[in-house]
Amino acid sequence: MNIDSIYNGIVLDHITAGKSMQIYQDLSLDKLDCSVAIIKNVKSRKRGRKDIIKIDQEYSVNLDVLGYIDPEITVSIIKDGKTIEKKKVELPEQLVNILKCKNPRCITTTEQGIDHIFRLADPATRTYRCIYCEEDRKIK
Amino acid sequence: MRHLIDPMDLSVEEIDGLLKLANEIIAHPEKYSEVCHGKKLATLFFEPSTRTRLSFEAAMMELGGNVLGFSSADSSSATKGESVHDTVQVVGCYADIIAMRHPKEGAPLLASLKSPVPIINAGDGGHYHPTQTLTDLLTIQREKGKLGNLTIGFCGDLMFGRTVHSLIKALSRYDNIRYILISPPELRIPDYIRVEILEKKNIPYMEVESMEQVISELDILYMTRVQRERFFNEADYVRLKDTYILDTDKLKSAKSDLSILHPLPRVNEISTKVDDDPRACYFRQALNGKYVRMALIMTMLGLIPG
Numbered sequence: 001m002n003i004d005s006i007y008n009g010i011v012l013d014h015i016t017a018g019k020s021m022q023i024y025q026d027l028s029l030d031k032l033d034c035s036v037a038i039i040k041n042v043k044s045r046k047r048g049r050k051d052i053i054k055i056d057q058e059y060s061v062n063l064d065v066l067g068y069i070d071p072e073i074t075v076s077i078i079k080d081g082k083t084i085e086k087k088k089v090e091l092p093e094q095l096v097n098i099l100k101c102k103n104p105r106c107i108t109t110t111e112q113g114i115d116h117i118f119r120l121a122d123p124a125t126r127t128y129r130c131i132y133c134e135e136d137r138k139i140k
Numbered sequence: 141m142r143h144l145i146d147p148m149d150l151s152v153e154e155i156d157g158l159l160k161l162a163n164e165i166i167a168h169p170e171k172y173s174e175v176c177h178g179k180k181l182a183t184l185f186f187e188p189s190t191r192t193r194l195s196f197e198a199a200m201m202e203l204g205g206n207v208l209g210f211s212s213a214d215s216s217s218a219t220k221g222e223s224v225h226d227t228v229q230v231v232g233c234y235a236d237i238i239a240m241r242h243p244k245e246g247a248p249l250l251a252s253l254k255s256p257v258p259i260i261n262a263g264d265g266g267h268y269h270p271t272q273t274l275t276d277l278l279t280i281q282r283e284k285g286k287l288g289n290l291t292i293g294f295c296g297d298l299m300f301g302r303t304v305h306s307l308i309k310a311l312s313r314y315d316n317i318r319y320i321l322i323s324p325p326e327l328r329i330p331d332y333i334r335v336e337i338l339e340k341k342n343i344p345y346m347e348v349e350s351m352e353q354v355i356s357e358l359d360i361l362y363m364t365r366v367q368r369e370r371f372f373n374e375a376d377y378v379r380l381k382d383t384y385i386l387d388t389d390k391l392k393s394a395k396s397d398l399s400i401l402h403p404l405p406r407v408n409e410i411s412t413k414v415d416d417d418p419r420a421c422y423f424r425q426a427l428n429g430k431y432v433r434m435a436l437i438m439t440m441l442g443l444i445p446g
Binding site: 103105106107108109110111112113114121129130131132133134135136 | 223224225242244245246247249250264265266267330331332336
Protein backbone atom coordinates (compact mmCIF):
# COMPACT_ATOMS: atom_id res chain seq x y z
CA MET A 1 0.00 0.00 0.00
CA ASN A 2 1.38 3.42 -0.91
CA ILE A 3 0.64 6.67 0.87
CA ASP A 4 2.05 9.83 -0.68
CA SER A 5 4.86 11.60 1.13
CA ILE A 6 3.92 14.96 2.54
CA TYR A 7 5.67 18.21 1.63
CA ASN A 8 4.75 20.42 4.59
CA GLY A 9 3.22 18.84 7.64
CA ILE A 10 3.65 16.35 10.46
CA VAL A 11 4.13 12.61 10.74
CA LEU A 12 3.22 10.83 13.97
CA ASP A 13 5.14 7.56 13.90
CA HIS A 14 5.58 4.55 16.19
CA ILE A 15 2.03 4.81 17.49
CA THR A 16 1.09 1.68 19.41
CA ALA A 17 -1.03 -0.37 17.01
CA GLY A 18 -4.69 0.42 17.55
CA LYS A 19 -4.25 3.84 19.17
CA SER A 20 -4.35 5.99 16.04
CA MET A 21 -8.11 6.50 16.11
CA GLN A 22 -7.98 7.72 19.70
CA ILE A 23 -5.26 10.19 18.73
CA TYR A 24 -7.30 11.30 15.71
CA GLN A 25 -10.24 12.02 18.00
CA ASP A 26 -8.37 13.53 20.97
CA LEU A 27 -6.36 15.90 18.75
CA SER A 28 -9.61 16.76 16.89
CA LEU A 29 -7.93 16.00 13.56
CA ASP A 30 -11.37 15.59 12.00
CA LYS A 31 -11.68 19.38 12.18
CA LEU A 32 -8.70 19.96 9.87
CA ASP A 33 -9.51 20.63 6.25
CA CYS A 34 -6.27 19.15 4.91
CA SER A 35 -5.52 15.51 4.06
CA VAL A 36 -4.98 13.31 7.08
CA ALA A 37 -3.85 9.70 6.58
CA ILE A 38 -4.30 7.09 9.26
CA ILE A 39 -2.24 4.01 8.50
CA LYS A 40 -2.96 1.08 10.77
CA ASN A 41 -1.07 -2.12 11.53
CA VAL A 42 2.09 -1.20 9.66
CA LYS A 43 4.88 -3.76 10.08
CA SER A 44 7.54 -2.53 12.51
CA ARG A 45 10.91 -4.10 13.25
CA LYS A 46 10.92 -2.75 16.80
CA ARG A 47 7.35 -3.33 17.82
CA GLY A 48 5.86 -5.85 15.40
CA ARG A 49 2.96 -3.56 14.45
CA LYS A 50 2.44 0.16 14.67
CA ASP A 51 0.14 2.92 13.45
CA ILE A 52 1.16 6.11 11.62
CA ILE A 53 -0.70 9.39 11.12
CA LYS A 54 0.28 11.90 8.44
CA ILE A 55 -1.08 15.45 8.49
CA ASP A 56 -0.63 17.35 5.27
CA GLN A 57 -0.26 20.89 6.63
CA GLU A 58 1.70 22.78 9.28
CA TYR A 59 0.11 21.95 12.57
CA SER A 60 0.98 22.70 16.18
CA VAL A 61 0.54 19.33 17.83
CA ASN A 62 -0.33 19.04 21.53
CA LEU A 63 2.59 16.92 22.75
CA ASP A 64 0.98 16.51 26.19
CA VAL A 65 -2.01 14.76 24.67
CA LEU A 66 0.28 12.49 22.66
CA GLY A 67 2.49 11.74 25.67
CA TYR A 68 -0.55 10.88 27.75
CA ILE A 69 -2.01 8.55 25.12
CA ASP A 70 1.22 6.93 24.02
CA PRO A 71 4.71 8.07 25.13
CA GLU A 72 6.33 5.86 22.43
CA ILE A 73 5.27 8.17 19.60
CA THR A 74 7.77 10.15 17.56
CA VAL A 75 6.77 13.41 15.87
CA SER A 76 8.49 14.47 12.64
CA ILE A 77 8.06 17.99 11.33
CA ILE A 78 8.29 18.09 7.54
CA LYS A 79 9.11 21.27 5.64
CA ASP A 80 9.72 21.52 1.89
CA GLY A 81 9.71 17.73 1.74
CA LYS A 82 12.47 17.34 4.36
CA THR A 83 12.35 16.31 8.01
CA ILE A 84 13.51 19.42 9.85
CA GLU A 85 12.81 18.25 13.39
CA LYS A 86 12.11 15.00 15.17
CA LYS A 87 10.62 14.96 18.66
CA LYS A 88 10.08 12.11 21.08
CA VAL A 89 7.10 12.63 23.30
CA GLU A 90 7.20 11.91 27.03
CA LEU A 91 4.71 11.30 29.75
CA PRO A 92 3.79 14.94 30.50
CA GLU A 93 4.40 16.39 33.97
CA GLN A 94 1.00 18.00 33.89
CA LEU A 95 -2.26 17.37 32.06
CA VAL A 96 -4.56 20.34 31.61
CA ASN A 97 -8.16 19.68 30.58
CA ILE A 98 -7.35 16.20 29.28
CA LEU A 99 -8.67 14.18 32.24
CA LYS A 100 -11.62 14.93 34.48
CA CYS A 101 -11.55 14.05 38.16
CA LYS A 102 -13.96 11.28 39.12
CA ASN A 103 -13.95 12.01 42.86
CA PRO A 104 -17.49 13.22 43.66
CA ARG A 105 -16.04 15.20 46.59
CA CYS A 106 -13.65 17.20 44.39
CA ILE A 107 -14.29 20.92 43.79
CA THR A 108 -13.96 20.32 40.03
CA THR A 109 -17.31 18.51 40.08
CA THR A 110 -19.20 21.68 41.01
CA GLU A 111 -17.09 24.69 40.01
CA GLN A 112 -17.67 25.77 36.42
CA GLY A 113 -15.09 27.14 34.03
CA ILE A 114 -11.93 25.96 35.77
CA ASP A 115 -8.99 24.03 34.38
CA HIS A 116 -8.93 20.35 35.30
CA ILE A 117 -5.27 19.76 36.15
CA PHE A 118 -3.51 16.49 36.92
CA ARG A 119 0.18 16.19 37.89
CA LEU A 120 2.37 13.18 37.27
CA ALA A 121 2.85 11.42 40.63
CA ASP A 122 4.66 8.25 39.57
CA PRO A 123 6.03 7.76 36.03
CA ALA A 124 6.72 4.06 36.67
CA THR A 125 3.05 3.29 37.25
CA ARG A 126 1.83 6.13 35.00
CA THR A 127 -0.10 7.59 37.92
CA TYR A 128 -1.45 11.13 37.89
CA ARG A 129 -3.14 13.01 40.73
CA CYS A 130 -5.76 15.72 40.56
CA ILE A 131 -4.09 18.87 41.96
CA TYR A 132 -7.25 19.79 43.86
CA CYS A 133 -8.23 16.59 45.71
CA GLU A 134 -5.22 14.31 44.92
CA GLU A 135 -7.43 11.51 43.61
CA ASP A 136 -5.20 9.27 41.51
CA ARG A 137 -5.65 8.14 37.95
CA LYS A 138 -3.55 5.42 36.38
CA ILE A 139 -3.08 5.74 32.65
CA LYS A 140 -3.30 2.44 30.81
CA MET B 141 1.85 36.08 48.49
CA ARG B 142 1.76 33.08 50.78
CA HIS B 143 -1.27 30.85 51.25
CA LEU B 144 -1.67 27.90 53.60
CA ILE B 145 -3.49 25.14 51.76
CA ASP B 146 -1.55 21.95 52.45
CA PRO B 147 0.34 21.23 55.70
CA MET B 148 3.49 20.83 53.58
CA ASP B 149 3.25 24.47 52.48
CA LEU B 150 5.13 25.21 55.70
CA SER B 151 8.72 24.09 56.15
CA VAL B 152 9.77 22.45 59.41
CA GLU B 153 11.58 25.67 60.31
CA GLU B 154 8.45 27.72 59.64
CA ILE B 155 6.37 25.35 61.78
CA ASP B 156 8.94 25.60 64.57
CA GLY B 157 8.75 29.39 64.28
CA LEU B 158 4.94 29.37 64.51
CA LEU B 159 4.97 27.07 67.53
CA LYS B 160 7.59 29.25 69.22
CA LEU B 161 5.49 32.34 68.55
CA ALA B 162 2.33 30.60 69.84
CA ASN B 163 4.16 29.71 73.06
CA GLU B 164 5.33 33.30 73.34
CA ILE B 165 1.72 34.53 72.92
CA ILE B 166 0.56 32.09 75.63
CA ALA B 167 3.22 33.47 77.97
CA HIS B 168 2.67 37.18 77.16
CA PRO B 169 -0.73 37.70 75.46
CA GLU B 170 -0.78 41.43 76.31
CA LYS B 171 2.18 42.04 73.99
CA TYR B 172 0.09 41.01 71.00
CA SER B 173 -3.27 42.62 71.76
CA GLU B 174 -2.98 45.38 69.12
CA VAL B 175 -0.78 43.72 66.52
CA CYS B 176 -3.60 43.39 63.94
CA HIS B 177 -5.30 46.71 64.67
CA GLY B 178 -7.03 47.90 61.48
CA LYS B 179 -6.81 44.50 59.79
CA LYS B 180 -9.77 42.30 58.85
CA LEU B 181 -10.08 38.52 58.71
CA ALA B 182 -12.88 37.04 56.57
CA THR B 183 -14.12 33.64 57.69
CA LEU B 184 -15.80 31.97 54.71
CA PHE B 185 -17.35 28.82 56.11
CA PHE B 186 -19.33 26.97 53.46
CA GLU B 187 -19.65 24.11 55.96
CA PRO B 188 -20.62 24.32 59.65
CA SER B 189 -17.91 24.63 62.29
CA THR B 190 -17.69 25.61 65.93
CA ARG B 191 -14.09 25.41 67.07
CA THR B 192 -12.28 26.33 63.90
CA ARG B 193 -14.41 29.34 63.01
CA LEU B 194 -14.70 30.66 66.54
CA SER B 195 -11.02 30.11 67.27
CA PHE B 196 -10.08 32.01 64.11
CA GLU B 197 -12.42 34.82 65.10
CA ALA B 198 -11.23 34.84 68.73
CA ALA B 199 -7.62 34.80 67.50
CA MET B 200 -8.15 37.86 65.28
CA MET B 201 -10.04 39.71 68.03
CA GLU B 202 -7.30 39.02 70.58
CA LEU B 203 -4.84 40.48 68.09
CA GLY B 204 -6.91 43.68 67.95
CA GLY B 205 -8.27 43.01 64.45
CA ASN B 206 -11.80 42.69 63.10
CA VAL B 207 -13.74 39.80 61.63
CA LEU B 208 -16.39 39.45 58.93
CA GLY B 209 -17.78 36.48 57.07
CA PHE B 210 -20.45 33.82 57.03
CA SER B 211 -20.92 30.54 58.85
CA SER B 212 -22.75 28.45 56.28
CA ALA B 213 -23.15 28.32 52.53
CA ASP B 214 -26.86 29.08 53.03
CA SER B 215 -26.05 32.59 54.20
CA SER B 216 -23.77 33.38 51.25
CA SER B 217 -24.19 33.93 47.53
CA ALA B 218 -23.16 30.30 47.02
CA THR B 219 -26.89 29.56 47.24
CA LYS B 220 -27.33 31.75 44.14
CA GLY B 221 -24.71 29.72 42.34
CA GLU B 222 -21.74 32.03 42.87
CA SER B 223 -18.43 30.27 42.23
CA VAL B 224 -15.59 29.97 44.73
CA HIS B 225 -13.49 31.93 42.22
CA ASP B 226 -15.83 34.92 42.30
CA THR B 227 -16.49 34.77 46.04
CA VAL B 228 -12.81 35.08 46.99
CA GLN B 229 -12.17 37.84 44.49
CA VAL B 230 -15.05 39.85 45.99
CA VAL B 231 -14.19 39.12 49.63
CA GLY B 232 -10.56 39.96 48.87
CA CYS B 233 -11.76 43.53 48.28
CA TYR B 234 -13.04 43.74 51.87
CA ALA B 235 -10.60 41.70 53.96
CA ASP B 236 -6.84 41.39 54.43
CA ILE B 237 -6.81 37.61 54.90
CA ILE B 238 -9.34 34.80 54.37
CA ALA B 239 -9.91 31.59 56.31
CA MET B 240 -12.01 29.23 54.19
CA ARG B 241 -13.77 25.98 54.96
CA HIS B 242 -15.53 24.16 52.15
CA PRO B 243 -17.08 20.69 51.85
CA LYS B 244 -15.44 20.11 48.47
CA GLU B 245 -11.83 18.93 48.37
CA GLY B 246 -9.48 21.39 46.72
CA ALA B 247 -11.75 24.44 47.11
CA PRO B 248 -9.18 26.48 49.07
CA LEU B 249 -6.48 25.65 46.51
CA LEU B 250 -8.79 26.86 43.77
CA ALA B 251 -9.51 30.00 45.81
CA SER B 252 -5.79 30.67 46.25
CA LEU B 253 -5.30 30.73 42.48
CA LYS B 254 -7.52 33.83 42.19
CA SER B 255 -7.48 35.48 45.60
CA PRO B 256 -5.88 38.93 46.00
CA VAL B 257 -5.25 38.20 49.72
CA PRO B 258 -3.76 35.20 51.58
CA ILE B 259 -6.01 32.15 51.90
CA ILE B 260 -5.89 29.81 54.89
CA ASN B 261 -7.44 26.40 54.37
CA ALA B 262 -9.71 25.86 57.36
CA GLY B 263 -10.70 22.39 56.16
CA ASP B 264 -11.63 21.11 52.70
CA GLY B 265 -13.91 18.09 52.76
CA GLY B 266 -12.07 14.98 53.85
CA HIS B 267 -8.78 16.31 52.48
CA TYR B 268 -6.64 18.63 54.66
CA HIS B 269 -6.96 20.84 57.71
CA PRO B 270 -3.54 22.47 58.19
CA THR B 271 -4.47 24.81 61.04
CA GLN B 272 -5.76 21.84 63.05
CA THR B 273 -2.36 20.29 62.33
CA LEU B 274 -0.61 23.32 63.80
CA THR B 275 -2.93 23.00 66.79
CA ASP B 276 -2.07 19.30 67.14
CA LEU B 277 1.67 19.95 66.80
CA LEU B 278 1.56 22.68 69.44
CA THR B 279 -0.38 20.34 71.73
CA ILE B 280 2.04 17.44 71.20
CA GLN B 281 5.00 19.74 71.79
CA ARG B 282 3.50 21.21 74.97
CA GLU B 283 2.33 17.84 76.33
CA LYS B 284 5.35 15.75 75.33
CA GLY B 285 8.09 18.35 75.09
CA LYS B 286 9.09 17.04 71.65
CA LEU B 287 7.83 16.28 68.14
CA GLY B 288 9.91 13.18 67.40
CA ASN B 289 10.55 9.74 68.89
CA LEU B 290 6.87 9.01 69.38
CA THR B 291 4.45 6.18 68.67
CA ILE B 292 1.17 7.72 67.55
CA GLY B 293 -2.08 5.84 67.18
CA PHE B 294 -4.74 7.32 64.91
CA CYS B 295 -8.12 5.79 65.58
CA GLY B 296 -11.50 5.95 63.82
CA ASP B 297 -12.25 7.43 60.45
CA LEU B 298 -8.88 7.59 58.74
CA MET B 299 -10.39 7.67 55.25
CA PHE B 300 -12.22 11.00 55.50
CA GLY B 301 -10.45 12.35 58.59
CA ARG B 302 -8.74 15.42 57.13
CA THR B 303 -7.03 16.20 60.44
CA VAL B 304 -5.42 12.76 60.33
CA HIS B 305 -4.16 13.22 56.77
CA SER B 306 -2.70 16.61 57.56
CA LEU B 307 -1.03 15.51 60.78
CA ILE B 308 0.50 12.36 59.28
CA LYS B 309 1.89 14.47 56.45
CA ALA B 310 3.32 17.11 58.79
CA LEU B 311 4.83 14.60 61.23
CA SER B 312 6.43 12.64 58.40
CA ARG B 313 9.25 15.22 58.48
CA TYR B 314 10.16 14.59 62.12
CA ASP B 315 12.50 11.83 63.29
CA ASN B 316 11.49 8.42 64.51
CA ILE B 317 7.72 8.65 64.39
CA ARG B 318 5.88 5.33 64.27
CA TYR B 319 2.25 5.24 63.21
CA ILE B 320 -0.37 2.74 64.31
CA LEU B 321 -3.49 3.20 62.21
CA ILE B 322 -6.59 1.83 63.91
CA SER B 323 -9.69 1.70 61.73
CA PRO B 324 -12.25 -0.61 60.17
CA PRO B 325 -11.16 -1.75 56.68
CA GLU B 326 -13.65 0.62 55.03
CA LEU B 327 -12.12 3.67 56.70
CA ARG B 328 -8.40 3.11 56.19
CA ILE B 329 -6.17 6.00 55.12
CA PRO B 330 -6.34 6.93 51.43
CA ASP B 331 -3.58 6.02 49.00
CA TYR B 332 -2.32 9.57 48.64
CA ILE B 333 -1.21 9.34 52.27
CA ARG B 334 -0.19 5.67 52.41
CA VAL B 335 1.70 5.60 49.11
CA GLU B 336 2.89 9.17 48.74
CA ILE B 337 3.90 9.77 52.36
CA LEU B 338 4.37 6.60 54.39
CA GLU B 339 5.68 4.21 51.73
CA LYS B 340 7.71 6.73 49.73
CA LYS B 341 9.47 7.91 52.91
CA ASN B 342 9.80 4.41 54.40
CA ILE B 343 8.02 5.48 57.55
CA PRO B 344 7.07 2.57 59.83
CA TYR B 345 3.33 2.04 60.16
CA MET B 346 0.89 -0.73 60.87
CA GLU B 347 -2.82 -0.98 60.22
CA VAL B 348 -4.96 -2.75 62.80
CA GLU B 349 -8.65 -3.02 63.61
CA SER B 350 -8.44 -3.40 67.38
CA MET B 351 -7.65 -0.49 69.68
CA GLU B 352 -7.20 -2.81 72.70
CA GLN B 353 -4.47 -4.72 70.87
CA VAL B 354 -2.18 -1.67 70.58
CA ILE B 355 -3.18 0.90 73.19
CA SER B 356 -0.34 -0.06 75.56
CA GLU B 357 2.25 0.86 72.88
CA LEU B 358 1.06 4.41 72.30
CA ASP B 359 2.56 7.71 73.41
CA ILE B 360 -0.28 9.59 71.72
CA LEU B 361 -3.77 8.39 70.87
CA TYR B 362 -5.45 10.61 68.28
CA MET B 363 -9.16 9.80 68.29
CA THR B 364 -11.47 10.88 65.46
CA ARG B 365 -15.19 11.00 64.89
CA VAL B 366 -16.83 8.94 62.16
CA GLN B 367 -18.27 11.84 60.17
CA ARG B 368 -21.87 11.44 59.04
CA GLU B 369 -21.44 14.29 56.52
CA ARG B 370 -18.79 12.37 54.54
CA PHE B 371 -20.99 9.35 53.78
CA PHE B 372 -23.23 9.15 50.75
CA ASN B 373 -25.00 6.17 52.34
CA GLU B 374 -26.57 6.58 55.80
CA ALA B 375 -26.54 2.81 56.39
CA ASP B 376 -22.74 2.73 56.14
CA TYR B 377 -22.48 5.56 58.64
CA VAL B 378 -24.79 3.85 61.13
CA ARG B 379 -22.87 0.58 60.80
CA LEU B 380 -19.47 2.22 61.41
CA LYS B 381 -20.17 5.14 63.75
CA ASP B 382 -19.61 3.37 67.07
CA THR B 383 -16.77 1.08 66.03
CA TYR B 384 -14.41 2.60 68.61
CA ILE B 385 -15.33 3.99 72.00
CA LEU B 386 -12.51 4.95 74.32
CA ASP B 387 -13.49 4.46 77.95
CA THR B 388 -11.79 4.24 81.32
CA ASP B 389 -11.55 0.43 81.09
CA LYS B 390 -9.54 0.54 77.86
CA LEU B 391 -7.28 3.21 79.34
CA LYS B 392 -6.20 0.86 82.13
CA SER B 393 -3.71 -0.82 79.84
CA ALA B 394 -2.41 2.47 78.36
CA LYS B 395 0.82 4.22 79.38
CA SER B 396 0.56 6.55 82.35
CA ASP B 397 1.86 9.43 80.22
CA LEU B 398 -0.34 8.76 77.19
CA SER B 399 -1.74 11.94 75.61
CA ILE B 400 -5.26 11.61 74.22
CA LEU B 401 -5.98 14.09 71.43
CA HIS B 402 -9.18 14.67 69.48
CA PRO B 403 -9.83 17.47 66.98
CA LEU B 404 -13.45 17.64 68.26
CA PRO B 405 -16.40 17.63 67.98
CA ARG B 406 -16.79 14.35 69.81
CA VAL B 407 -19.89 12.21 69.51
CA ASN B 408 -19.58 8.80 71.20
CA GLU B 409 -15.98 7.86 70.51
CA ILE B 410 -14.63 9.10 73.86
CA SER B 411 -16.65 8.44 76.99
CA THR B 412 -17.20 11.66 78.97
CA LYS B 413 -15.73 9.85 81.99
CA VAL B 414 -12.35 10.01 80.25
CA ASP B 415 -12.49 13.82 80.43
CA ASP B 416 -11.40 13.76 84.07
CA ASP B 417 -8.34 11.64 83.30
CA PRO B 418 -5.22 13.86 83.21
CA ARG B 419 -4.23 12.07 79.99
CA ALA B 420 -7.19 13.69 78.18
CA CYS B 421 -5.71 16.69 76.34
CA TYR B 422 -8.49 17.56 73.89
CA PHE B 423 -9.86 20.65 75.63
CA ARG B 424 -6.35 22.03 76.12
CA GLN B 425 -5.83 21.20 72.44
CA ALA B 426 -8.88 23.34 71.51
CA LEU B 427 -7.41 26.26 73.45
CA ASN B 428 -4.04 25.81 71.76
CA GLY B 429 -5.89 26.20 68.45
CA LYS B 430 -6.61 29.84 69.19
CA TYR B 431 -3.01 30.66 70.05
CA VAL B 432 -1.49 28.94 67.04
CA ARG B 433 -4.00 30.68 64.76
CA MET B 434 -2.97 34.01 66.30
CA ALA B 435 0.63 33.16 65.43
CA LEU B 436 -0.37 32.14 61.91
CA ILE B 437 -2.48 35.23 61.17
CA MET B 438 0.29 37.54 62.38
CA THR B 439 2.89 35.70 60.36
CA MET B 440 0.86 35.59 57.15
CA LEU B 441 0.08 39.30 57.45
CA GLY B 442 3.76 40.06 58.11
CA LEU B 443 2.96 41.68 61.44
CA ILE B 444 5.31 39.98 63.89
CA PRO B 445 6.42 42.63 66.40
CA GLY B 446 10.13 43.31 66.78
